[in-house]
Amino acid sequence: MTLEAREVAWERGGRLVVDGVSLRPRPGETIGLLGPNGSGKSSLIRLLSGIARPTAGAVVLDDRPLAAVARREAARAIATVTQHADTAVDLMVRDIVALGRIPHRGAFGGDRRADDDAVAEALERTGLTAKAGESWHRLSGGERQRVHIARALAQRPRELLLDEPTNHLDIRHQLDLLRLVCDLPVTTVVALHDLNLAAMFCDSLLVLKHGGAVAAGTPAEVLTPELIAEVYEVSAAVSIDAATGRPQITFTPGEPGPAR
C-alpha cells in the first residue's frame, strides 16, 4: 500500500522536466527530494500528487495507475502542500483546515463528527488550536505553512507530499516544521533546498539533476563531497555529527565548482 513512481517522465513545453525517475518509499518513511533550482523536484511532486500526468512511465497507487483512480479517492490517500498557495478570500484557519475534509464528503455534507475530529486533531498536531479563529491574512509565513500542513493532515492521508515547505521560514520554524512532518505517522516525500536539514530529518534521499535521478539512499550514503560538487557545483566538506550520527555539510566559499 504505497504511492510509487515507475520510470516517470514529463515533457513540458518541449523540455523534459522529469526524466525517467523511480521512487518507491517504504511505508511511514520520510524521503527528501534534493537538487538545484529547476532540477525537477516540484515537477516530480506534481506528478506524484496526480495534479499533472506523466508523459511516460506511471505513478502507481496501491498497484493501480493514479490516472485510473478517481480524483476524490486519490485525495483521500494523498495530500499535497504546494508552494505559494495564497488566497484573497477572507478564510479562518479552521475553515481552511476543514477544506481537507472535502474529499471525504458527498455533495451535501458527510460525517460531521469525523470531520470535526479530523480538523481538531490536525489543528492540535500543528499547534494551531489557539489560532483556529484567526484570519488567514493575519498569519505569518510560518503559520500559513502550518495551516496548509494541517489542511493536508485533515485529509487523513497515507501519503504526504510537501514542496519546499521550509521556504521563507526562519530557522526555528524550519526545524519545528520538519520535526512535525517527520513525527507524522504517514509516508512523506518532501522537496528541500537545505542539505543539512535534509540530512537531519530524512530517512532517505533522492537527488535530481536536469530532471533525472543521480543518487538515492540514506543521507550518509548520498551526501558526499563528490555528489555535492557534481549536482550543485560547489565544494563542500562533509563530517558526521557525533550526537546525531547524521552527515553535516560545510560549504567552502570562493572555490570554483568543477567543470560540468
Added chain:
Amino acid sequence: MTLAAPAVASPPRGGTRLRFLAVGLGSLALLLASIGAAITLGPADVSLVNVRDILLNHLAGADIPVRVSKEAIVWQDRLPRALVAAACGAGLGLCGLILQSLLRNPLADPYVLGISSGASSGAVAVAILGVGSAGLGVPGGAFIGSLVSFAAVLLIARLAGGGDDKLVLAGIAVTQLFSAITSFVIFAFADSDATRGVMFWLLGSLEGVRWDGAALCGAAALAGTALCLARAHVLDAFAFGDDVAASLGVHVRRERAVLITAAALLTAAMVSVAGAIGFVGLVLPHAARFLAGPLHLRLVPVTALVGAVFMVWVDAVSRLAFSPSPLPIGVSTALVGVPVFVVIMYRRRRNL
C-alpha cells in the same frame, strides 16, 4: 434599499447553524414581503389586501371580487416584473459568486468581464438581424453571445500572461468590442422604433416583462441556486487555486467547465429578458459575505436571497423615481455598483 444594511449587521464568523437558519428564513420572509410591498407601489393605487386577494384568486382558486383594472396591473404587470427582478438579482449574484471563486478575483462579474455585453450582441443579432431566428430565439442568441465573449476574455487574458489585472483588462476590451458590434447592428439595420426599444433594453430594463420572462428567469435562478449548492464545496476548494483544488480531489477541468457554462447560461437567461444589468453580480456576493461568511454552503443561498430582495427594491425605486417615465434599472444598479467596485479595488490595494 433595505440591503445597504448587511454591512452594518453583526459579523457572521463563528455563527451558529441556528443563526444561519434565522438569517435564511428571515431573508426568505423579507423577499416575499418585498415582492408584496413592491407590487403595491406605483401610479395606480393597489393595496396589500388587493394583492393578497388577487394572489388567492389565481393561486388558490378563491373567488374574491377585485376590480378588473387592479387585477390586470397586479397579475399581468407588476407581479411578473417583481419576479423577474428577484430572479435577476439572485441569478446575477450567483454568477458573480461563481466567477469570483473560480477566477479568484473579487472584481469578477458577468458585466465587468464582458459576458453581458456578448449576450446583448447575440440577442440583438437574433432580434434585429434575424440570425438563426428559426430555432434559436433571443435567449439562444444571448447564450451563444455570452459564451463567445467569455471565451474571448479568457483567451485574451491568457495571451497577456494571466493574472487578476489582465482578466479585468481583457474584460474591458471585450466589453467595448461587443458594445461596438451591438451599436453597429442597431445603427446599420434597425429602424428608429426598434432602435429606441433596443437601446432601452441594452441599459437593462424590466419594462413590459411578462410571465414567459418570469418563468425563464425564475427557472434559471432556481436551477443555478441548486447547482451552486450542490457544488458549494467545489467553490470553496478553489480558494487556494487550481492545484490545491485538484489535490483536494476536485476534477478541476470538468468542474470549471460545468460552473462556467452555468454562469454563462444564467447570464444569458437574465440578459435575454432584462437586458444587461450591470454590477449586481459584483456587489451582491460581497454584501452576502458580510452576512454569511466566506463558505459557499451558506454564501450561495444568502447571495441568492439578498440579490433577489435587492433587485426587487431597486426596480421599485427605478419605476417610481421619475414616474411616469421609468429609469432603466441598469442605470440604478450602476449608480450603486460603481462606488462599491471602487471600494473593493481600494481594499485590495491595502491587502495585497
